[in-house]
Amino acid sequence: MGRCPSCGQFNTMVEERMPDKSTPGREASAAPMPIGRVPPQRLQRMSTGIEEVDRVLGGGIVPGGFILLGGDPGIGKSTLLLQLAGSVGNRQPVIYITAEESLEQTRLRASRLGAEASQLFVLAEDRIQAIEAVLEQEQWQLAIVDSLQTVYNPDLESAPGSVAQVREVASRLMRVAKSRLPIFLVGHVNKEGSWRPAA
Numbered sequence: 001m002g003r004c005p006s007c008g009q010f011n012t013m014v015e016e017r018m019p020d021k022s023t024p025g026r027e028a029s030a031a032p033m034p035i036g037r038v039p040p041q042r043l044q045r046m047s048t049g050i051e052e053v054d055r056v057l058g059g060g061i062v063p064g065g066f067i068l069l070g071g072d073p074g075i076g077k078s079t080l081l082l083q084l085a086g087s088v089g090n091r092q093p094v095i096y097i098t099a100e101e102s103l104e105q106t107r108l109r110a111s112r113l114g115a116e117a118s119q120l121f122v123l124a125e126d127r128i129q130a131i132e133a134v135l136e137q138e139q140w141q142l143a144i145v146d147s148l149q150t151v152y153n154p155d156l157e158s159a160p161g162s163v164a165q166v167r168e169v170a171s172r173l174m175r176v177a178k179s180r181l182p183i184f185l186v187g188h189v190n191k192e193g194s195w196r197p198a199a
């Protein structure tokens with residue numbers, strides 16, 4: 001506007017940008033709620049079918065649960081989770097994603113464990129984008145990702161297992177978990193007890 005309609009002066013108007021109220025996530029947040037009013041059915045837990053694991057999880061897997069299974073190399077992380085996947089896979093669709101071992105190796109282990117459940121699906125994949133695409137398919141009730149250090153985003157320059165990659169993969173998988181699908185994620189720990197960077 002050339003002339004100010006209020007004071008009648010010319011060229012006195014100055015553009016000023018308003019803060020963007022449509023910043024993603026700002027208006028979407030729900031109001032805080034007294035904890036006693038959170039509907040209890042939203043906390044319904046899924047049994048893993050393995051009593052000891054259910055106990056460690058406080059009675060089973062909560063919806064949106066994102067569970068990191070850490071441990072020394074060779075301690076039995078993949079074995080335990082494949083057994084768990086087989087157990088849940090007798091009742092509902094489970095996806096076991098391995099970025100470490102071949103499908104044949106996984107199959108062999110599953111037959112040793114008696115974990116060849118009819119609804120257990122396996123996928124050998126290590127790119128986070130491809131993994132997300134599969135996890136977004138609606139049928140899955142539980143997902144296993146083996147492991148945090150071997151899944152990576154090829155668009156980042158750093159190597160799989162580096163701090164940047166681990167942070168990227170963990171946060172992207174967490175977003176998938178929180179949106180609906182419980183995920184078990186394997187994490188390696190080295191002999192000093194810290195998260196192992198890439199070899």
Ligand SMILES: Nc1ncnc2c1ncn2[C@@H]1O[C@H](COP(=O)(O)OP(=O)(O)OP(=O)(O)O)[C@@H](O)[C@H]1O
Pocket residue numbers: 071072073074075076077078079080100188
């Ligand atoms: N509960 C168990 N009792 C005895 N042996 C086991 C048990 N769990 C796994 N093992 C054996 O230990 C070996 C290593 O197991 P597994 O590959 O599951 O470990 P991992 O923690 O996934 O190792 P990595 O860190 O190398 O991926 C396998 O030979 C497996 O058969």
Ligand SMILES: [Mg+2]
Pocket residue numbers: 077078079100146
């Ligand atoms: Mg393993």
